[in-house]
Amino acid sequence: MGCGSCGGGKPNGCKSNGGCSTGSCNRLNVHDWLRNLPIDDADSSCKIIEVSFSQGSRKEFYRNPTLQYFEKGEYITVEGVSGFDVGEVSLTGELVRLQMKKKNVDEFNAEIKKVLRKSGEKDIELFRHNKDREREALARSRAIAKQLNLQMKLIQVEFQADGKKATFFYTAEDRVDFRELIKIYASEFKVKVEMKQIGIRQEAAKVGGIGSCGRELCCSTWLSDFKSVTTTAARYQNLSINQTKLSGQCGRLKCCLNYELDTYLDALQHFPDNAETLETTRGTATLIKKDIFKNLMWYILPESSKQYPLSITRVREIRRMNATGQKADELQPVELLSNKPKEVEHQFVDVVGQISLKSLERNSKKRKEKERENRPDPRDKRNAGNQQQSQQRPPQQKPPQQKPPQQQQQRQQQQKPPQQQQQQKPPQQKPPFNRQPKPPQDKKK
Numbered sequence: 001m002g003c004g005s006c007g008g009g010k011p012n013g014c015k016s017n018g019g020c021s022t023g024s025c026n027r028l029n030v031h032d033w034l035r036n037l038p039i040d041d042a043d044s045s046c047k048i049i050e051v052s053f054s055q056g057s058r059k060e061f062y063r064n065p066t067l068q069y070f071e072k073g074e075y076i077t078v079e080g081v082s083g084f085d086v087g088e089v090s091l092t093g094e095l096v097r098l099q100m101k102k103k104n105v106d107e108f109n110a111e112i113k114k115v116l117r118k119s120g121e122k123d124i125e126l127f128r129h130n131k132d133r134e135r136e137a138l139a140r141s142r143a144i145a146k147q148l149n150l151q152m153k154l155i156q157v158e159f160q161a162d163g164k165k166a167t168f169f170y171t172a173e174d175r176v177d178f179r180e181l182i183k184i185y186a187s188e189f190k191v192k193v194e195m196k197q198i199g200i201r202q203e204a205a206k207v208g209g210i211g212s213c214g215r216e217l218c219c220s221t222w223l224s225d226f227k228s229v230t231t232t233a234a235r236y237q238n239l240s241i242n243q244t245k246l247s248g249q250c251g252r253l254k255c256c257l258n259y260e261l262d263t264y265l266d267a268l269q270h271f272p273d274n275a276e277t278l279e280t281t282r283g284t285a286t287l288i289k290k291d292i293f294k295n296l297m298w299y300i301l302p303e304s305s306k307q308y309p310l311s312i313t314r315v316r317e318i319r320r321m322n323a324t325g326q327k328a329d330e331l332q333p334v335e336l337l338s339n340k341p342k343e344v345e346h347q348f349v350d351v352v353g354q355i356s357l358k359s360l361e362r363n364s365k366k367r368k369e370k371e372r373e374n375r376p377d378p379r380d381k382r383n384a385g386n387q388q389q390s391q392q393r394p395p396q397q398k399p400p401q402q403k404p405p406q407q408q409q410q411r412q413q414q415q416k417p418p419q420q421q422q423q424q425k426p427p428q429q430k431p432p433f434n435r436q437p438k439p440p441q442d443k444k445k
Contacts, residue, residue, distance in 0.1 A: 029056060029221075030091050030099070032072060048096050048107060049115060051078060051087035054158055057206055059090060061105060063112045075119035075127075077161075081192065086119050086127040086161035127161040134159055137189060141168060144184055152176045155203050159191070166191040169198050169206065201226045204250035211249065218255055229253040236264045238289045267292035275315050279322045281329050296334060308333040 030050075049070060052059045062078045070076060070089045077084050091099065100107055119127070138157045145152060152172040159166050166189055170176075178195055185193045198206075205219035219226070234246055234257060248254040271290055278285040278299060285299040288307060296309040308331045310318075318328045 030095065032091060032093060032095055034094050046092075046094055046096050046107070048100065048112070049076075049089060050091035050096050050099060051076065051115075052090040053085070053087045054156075056090070057156075058158075060087075061096070061100060061112060062115045064115050066115075068115075068118075070115075070118075075124060077116045077119045077123050079113040079116060080160050080162065081165045083160060083162040083164045084116060084123070086123055123161065126163070130159040130161060130163045133163075137166065140188065141185060144188070145181060148181060148184075150176055150178065150181060152178070155198065156206050164191060165194065167194045167196055169196050171198060171200060171203050199226070200250045200252060201255075204248070209249050211254075212245075213256075217249060219250075223255060226255065227258055229255060229257050233257040233261045236261060236268065238291075264292060270295070271297065271312060272316050272319060275319060278315070278318045278331075279327045280318075280331060281327050285331060299331065301331075309336060310334065 047064050047067065048061050049064050050059055051062050064070075070092060072089055072092065074089045075086055076089060077086055079085070097107065105112075134157050137159070138154060141157060142154050145154060151174065152170045154168060154170045156169045157166060158169070166185075168185070182193045182195065185191075201219055204217060205223075208220040209217055211217050229252070231241055231246075231253070234241060234253075237257070237260065239246070239257075246253055246257070268290065271292075275297065276287045280301070283302040285301050285308070288298045288300055290297055291309075294309075295312055297312065297315050299308050299310060300306070301308070310331060311334055314332055314334075318331075321328055
């Protein structure tokens with residue numbers, strides 16, 4: 001997490017007062033592993049301090065004439081252009097000499113600027129005030145460059161702590177005539193203007209981001225020198241020449257292609273040279289790739305898509321035969337044994353009649369019977385509800401119901417003995433009388 005988002009200007013996670021080890025708070029950070037070692041001779045100790053600016057995006061060396069002890073991450077005031085600047089101590093002690101040797105800087109050079117003092121409250125307040133102007137100045141400077149139709153891209157604006165100088169970092173494909181632009185910037189921002197052209201890789205380092213590996217960009221965390229990267233590095237590592245996969249965030253080839261290149265070159269020394277083709281009775285075998293981990297060379301025959309892995313010794317034997325004018329009958333490829341367990345194919349088995357389902361049916365019947373016993377009867381609920389309603393309502397006298405004569409006759413017949421029922425004959429049913437419909441009569445109006 002960056003210092004600006006933590007609150008208070010210090011990261012809340014690492015508690016290192018501004019020196020965050022992840023690189024987002026202080027990029028290009030260096031661990032001082034000689035920090036707690038005692039110094040035998042104070043006169044022979046290194047009197048140079050490495051100071052970082054803009055959260056580690058720019059580092060410079062300053063001389064400490066008073067031999068005052070400074071802690072890492074402490075703000076100090078140093079000499080600037082016609083004024084002073086405020087930076088953060090990134091490295092002290094003997095490791096500074098190693099950094100100066102790496103960057104070809106002479107320790108006794110008289111042009112090295114000096115450290116003035118520890119930064120006070122006024123220095124830090126003025127420093128933060130001018131830092132807050134950078135974002136607004138960047139937007140305004142881009143608008144001015146667009147009005148002048150200059151083919152350039154402004155990346156960053158860095159103000160000096162006292163506000164007397166501003167450095168504009170930009171990228172451009174061709175040379176840019178920005179003499180008129182400098183006059184407008186000087187009158188607009190009231191500062192001394194310095195223009196610095198940087199490359200596309202330096203632009204990605206200043207902007208920062210996350211790479212395809214899931215980590216922060218190497219150029220924005222620890223990588224300071226950029227070496228040229230070509231597609232031959234990808235060919236040596238048997239990588240497919242895919243521009244989208246091999247390009248980084250800057251649009252150039254990834255710098256990490258050079259990290260393992262030396263290992264691949266050392267391993268490829270054991271492989272035979274001039275073995276791109278092998279003459280066989282089936283045709284000319286063409287080399288596809290080399291596997292340095294298994295020491296195999298993969299070939300393919302014409303009119304076939306099958307790949308044949310050959311050992312290095314077999315390839316040398318075929319090369320000797322071809323040198324004498326002979327052709328190999330067979331390539332004799334190596335059988336590759338994979339560590340993965342083989343998948344067993346399940347065969348069909350007829351199990352009809354071997355498994356009885358009677359036990360399952362019994363269990364299901366028992367389960368259903370238990371569910372029926374435990375299930376409440378809805379009729380009981382209705383009877384209980386009817387009883388409650390009858391208790392609440394007063395009893396009403398119902399009038400005697402007169403039964404129809406047909407029902408009375410049926411009851412009398414049921415009460416008679418069976419002999420009388422036999423004696424009684426059923427009444428004869430008369431045939432229905434069909435009446436003819438009358439013809440319609442005309443009504444007189």
